[in-house]
Amino acid sequence: MIYLGINVSHNASAALMIDGEIVIAVQEERFTKKKNFQGYPKKSIDYCINYVKKKKKKIDIAAFSTIFNIPISYKVPINHFFTIKDYDEYYGDKYYSRKLRNLPTKKYIMDLIHDKRNNLNLYLPYKKISYEDLFSGKNKLKGMFKNYLFKQSKNIIKKIIFLDHHTCHAYYAYYASLKKDKKCAVITLDGFGDGSNQTVWIPDKKFEKLIKVTSTPECEIGRIYKFVTLILSMKPDEHEYKVMGLAPYAKKEYAENIYEKVFKNILQVKKCKIIHKNRPKDLYSYLKKKLSPYRFDNIAAALQLFVEVLSKKIVYQVYKKFNIKHFSISGGVAMNIKMNKVISELKFVKQLYVPPSGSDESLALGACYFLSKSNSKYLKNIYLGQKIIEKLSFEKLKKVFNSNKFTITKNFNHKSLAKLLKKGEIIALTRGKEEFGARALGNRSIIADPSRSDVVKKINEYIKRRDFWMPFALTILYEKHKKFLYNPKNLRSEFMTIGFDTRKKNINLIRAGIHPYDETVRPQILEKNYNEKYYSIINSFYKISGIPALLNTSLNLHGSPICSNFDDIVKTFKNSGLKYIFINDKYLIKKIK
Numbered sequence: 001m002i003y004l005g006i007n008v009s010h011n012a013s014a015a016l017m018i019d020g021e022i023v024i025a026v027q028e029e030r031f032t033k034k035k036n037f038q039g040y041p042k043k044s045i046d047y048c049i050n051y052v053k054k055k056k057k058k059i060d061i062a063a064f065s066t067i068f069n070i071p072i073s074y075k076v077p078i079n080h081f082f083t084i085k086d087y088d089e090y091y092g093d094k095y096y097s098r099k100l101r102n103l104p105t106k107k108y109i110m111d112l113i114h115d116k117r118n119n120l121n122l123y124l125p126y127k128k129i130s131y132e133d134l135f136s137g138k139n140k141l142k143g144m145f146k147n148y149l150f151k152q153s154k155n156i157i158k159k160i161i162f163l164d165h166h167t168c169h170a171y172y173a174y175y176a177s178l179k180k181d182k183k184c185a186v187i188t189l190d191g192f193g194d195g196s197n198q199t200v201w202i203p204d205k206k207f208e209k210l211i212k213v214t215s216t217p218e219c220e221i222g223r224i225y226k227f228v229t230l231i232l233s234m235k236p237d238e239h240e241y242k243v244m245g246l247a248p249y250a251k252k253e254y255a256e257n258i259y260e261k262v263f264k265n266i267l268q269v270k271k272c273k274i275i276h277k278n279r280p281k282d283l284y285s286y287l288k289k290k291l292s293p294y295r296f297d298n299i300a301a302a303l304q305l306f307v308e309v310l311s312k313k314i315v316y317q318v319y320k321k322f323n324i325k326h327f328s329i330s331g332g333v334a335m336n337i338k339m340n341k342v343i344s345e346l347k348f349v350k351q352l353y354v355p356p357s358g359s360d361e362s363l364a365l366g367a368c369y370f371l372s373k374s375n376s377k378y379l380k381n382i383y384l385g386q387k388i389i390e391k392l393s394f395e396k397l398k399k400v401f402n403s404n405k406f407t408i409t410k411n412f413n414h415k416s417l418a419k420l421l422k423k424g425e426i427i428a429l430t431r432g433k434e435e436f437g438a439r440a441l442g443n444r445s446i447i448a449d450p451s452r453s454d455v456v457k458k459i460n461e462y463i464k465r466r467d468f469w470m471p472f473a474l475t476i477l478y479e480k481h482k483k484f485l486y487n488p489k490n491l492r493s494e495f496m497t498i499g500f501d502t503r504k505k506n507i508n509l510i511r512a513g514i515h516p517y518d519e520t521v522r523p524q525i526l527e528k529n530y531n532e533k534y535y536s537i538i539n540s541f542y543k544i545s546g547i548p549a550l551l552n553t554s555l556n557l558h559g560s561p562i563c564s565n566f567d568d569i570v571k572t573f574k575n576s577g578l579k580y581i582f583i584n585d586k587y588l589i590k591k592i593k
Contacts, residue, residue, distance in 0.1 A: 001375075004048055004062040004157065005168075005367030008069065008145060009193070010079070010237060011036050013361040013436075014044035015384075016051060016059075017368035020375040024048050025384040025436040027361050030564035034120060036238055038077045040145065041364075042123040042152065047386070049153055059157045061371055062149060065168040065363035067194050069141045072109070072134040075126045079237055081117035087230050091284040100282050106131065124148055165193030166331075168366030169358070170201045170210055173330035175369040176379040177353040178492070184351075185324040186210060187314065189274075190331035190359070191222030191237075198331075200272050200318055208374040213322075219274035220267060220283070221307055222333050227284050228303045232296055243300045244336055245470045248518035250301035254294075258302035259309075262290045269313040272321055307333070308342045315343050325350040330358040330366075334497070335438065337522050341499035344491055356382045356495035357437025381530055382495060383443055385434035389566040392584055400570055401589055412588035414533075418540035420580065421449050421550070426458060428555050428573060428581040431533060434564050439496045440554035441524055442475060442534030444563050446578070448551040449541075450474060450513035455551060462577025465558040472553045474513030475524040477538055480548035484510055485523060493525045513551040524552060533585050 005015040016024040024047065029035050031043035052059055078090065090096065099105050110131070112118065124144055133140045146160050169188040177184075186201040198219030201210040226236040229243050247255075268277040280286035291299050315327060325348055329340065334354055344352040355362065356379070369376050389396070397408050420427060426448045435441050446463065448455040460466045473496055476484060486501045487493075493500070499520045502510065507519060514521040528535045542548040555563045555572060563569045573581045573589070581589045 001061075001372070002052060002057055002059050003368045003371045004045070004059045005065060005364035006041065006045060006062060006149075007065045007360055007363040007367075008040050009066060009073075009165075009360050009363070010038050011359060011361040012039055012041035012044065013364040014041050014048050015364035015368050016048040017372060020372045021377045022365055022368060022379060022384060024051055025365055025382075026386065027436065027561070029561040030385065030434065032120075033561060033568075034080060035559065035561050036079060038079055039074055039122045040124050040148065045149070045152060049156055052156060059153070061159045061161060062153075062157045063367040063371060064145055064160070064162045065367045066165050067162045068139050070135065071126075071129045071140050074122065074124070074141065075129050075134060076109070076112045076115075076118060077120070077122065078112070080120050081115070084230065084233050084235065087236060091227065091230065092288070097282055097285055109134065163367050163370055165363065166190075166196050166199045166215070167212070167370055168363045169193070169330040170199060170212070170366070171369040171373075172362050172366030173328040173334075173353070173355055173358065174201070174203065174210055175373070175376040176355040176365065177328055178378050182326045182351070183322075183324050184326040184328055184353075185318050185322060186328045186330070187318065188331040189219065189221055189311070189329065189333035191226060193360075197222065198274050198314075200314075202322055202324065206374075214272045216273040216275055218267070218276045218279075220276075220279070221274065221310060222331075223283070224263070224266065224287070225303060225307065225333070227287050228291070228299065231288050231291055232299060241335065242467055242470060244304060244338055245467075245515070246297055246300040247304035247338070248301070248515060248520075249469060250297040252301075254298040255301035255305050258291070258294050258298055259305045262287070263302060263306040267310060269310060269317060272314060272317045274310055274314055304338060307336060307339050311339050311343055312346060315346060315349065319348050326353075327351070328353040328355070330355060330362065332359040334358040337497060337499040338520070340497060341520065344489065344498055349489075351489065352491060352498065354495075354497035355379065356497060357439065358497070359438070361437060382436050382441060383433040383531070384436045386564050387433050388430055388569065388584065392566065392587075394587070397583075397587055397589065405592055407590045407592060409588040409590075411586060412582065414537045414540040414585070417537060417582055417588070418544055421447065421541055422545050424449060424452050424455065425580055426455055426463065426578065428569070428578050429534070429537070430555065430563070430569050430581065431584050434562065437495075439473075439524075440552065440562055441495065442526075442531045442552070444555045444569075446553050446555050447475075447537075448512065449545065449547070450510040450549050450551040451508065451545070451547055453512055456512050456516075458577070459553065464553065464556075469516075471515040471522070472513050472551050473522045473524065474510055474549050475526050475534070475538060475552040476510070476549035477535065477542065478525050478527045480542070481523065481525050484549065485521060485525075487525075493523050494527065494530055496522050496524045498522075509547045510549050513549065
């Protein structure tokens with residue numbers, strides 16, 4: 001059976017499953033170069049369809065991972081062009097606050113529709129959607145999506161269906177994991193999706209499908225995190241991870257004070273549901289006013305505390321009601337690795353699985369897993385996207401990299417690369433298929449010696465241009481990770497989805513790859529069969545340095561998607577402060593000063 005999963009919401013994507021195995025997963029942002037692309041993922045779907053055509057097969061079922069979409073989000077995809085000021089006005093006095101007071105908002109919406117910045121090619125004829133239909137309860141988009149997909153596929157798709165948003169999140173969280181023979185509870189947490197923001201699921205007795213036991217639209221963890229991100233003058237639906245990274249710098253007592261005064265009484269947990277307590281009607285205006293006296297880092301820490309308190313409560317209530325000690329979490333809030341760390345440390349939690357990149361891009365995979373159910377194969381890796389180039393020759397590289405500016409070394413081996421790393425060099429690492437999701441895991445990465453603090457400043461200032469407080473991540477060999485990290489429950493972290501404490505004894509050997517203030521780490525704990533060539537590089541470095549790990553961050557310029565194809569890689573290399581790039585485990589290219 002061949003299934004095509006499609007996410008048409010935030011961070012649009014498509015995934016292809018053949019006989020229970022995900023063989024392709026791609027994001028539209030990698031094709032359009034518009035980060036977090038929202039809308040119909042035409043090019044991602046084309047990529048999957050072309051693969052099926054080459055196999056001379058047909059797609060049995062194509063499934064959209066939603067049953068209801070608000071048309072305004074497609075006619076006016078604000079995340080494609082809004083500034084911080086625009087967002088503030090939208091959630092504040094120009095739109096939402098006015099709407100909540102029953103004041104007219106039509107002129108504002110019409111101005112947005114005709115905004116000259118709203119000019120990205122979104123493929124579908126959204127202009128046909130009238131003003132009256134923008135907020136309609138009737139889904140005007142279903143027919144548009146279905147008709148366009150049938151025409152696009154040219155009879156290669158037999159059937160098209162629509163699935164619930166949180167159902168896709170849950171099936172992804174459960175069936176992408178390694179073991180399905182345990183009574184594992186699945187919790188989904190996000191900002192919005194088909195009328196719910198949080199659900200709880202448990203498998204049936206035969207572990208063949210999931211049963212939804214709770215669902216609520218009142219869980220507003222994601223929305224509150226989004227609003228506070230904006231209040232801190234960072235981009236909502238994109239920079240929430242920066243707020244999480246900022247949180248550890250605050251003093252505990254300051255964070256607790258803000259939590260008590262501002263956040264604590266907005267939501268509560270009852271009967272395995274996160275619901276409203278004393279939720280103000282105008283949530284954004286409330287938060288903006290209440291947080292105005294406080295400093296940015298303390299706000300971030302109070303917000304993180306709020307998330308951790310609520311998440312611990314719901315996990316505890318699920319444990320008490322169903323006597324379940326194994327958990328899996330998905331949805332946008334599951335991207336919060338510090339929340340996941342706190343949950344994993346609860347005494348009654350025996351195992352926590354957090355699948356890779358659990359926000360909306362993964363809905364496409366979830367749709368496939370729902371269709372396949374117990375016939376699904378676990379997600380053994382996430383290298384599921386475009387290849388660098390089918391045949392990358394030395395002659396091709398010579399044409400791209402002028403000899404006056406670059407040198408190219410053929411057959412450069414891992415041992416030699418490790419020696420460069422030991423000297424303090426920072427190297428872009430590219431090979432094979434790109435990673436799906438938000439994390440670079442060795443195929444589109446920038447790597448460096450994690451014991452050298454100076455590389456952090458170099459990467460931040462000359463390559464990534466990141467915010468100074470943000471930590472880098474670490475890839476560490478599975479066999480050696482417990483000498484550096486606390487992992488008494490043997491949690492899997494092959495996708496950088498859970499935070500861990502570090503061991504003080506060896507902390508200086510990995511300092512550049514951990515959070516500079518609280519000394520936690522977001523590791524990719526790498527087993528050899530996951531990525532043998534990346535493993536080989538780290539092992540070669542270990543042999544000459546005694547450090548079984550490398551600093552790892554994604555290969556991209558700040559504000560741009562992770563590099564995808566060869567052209568992206570070349571552009572990023574030429575327009576950054578990178579000195580070296582290692583391609584396909586064969587060619588080392590060096591910039592000449």
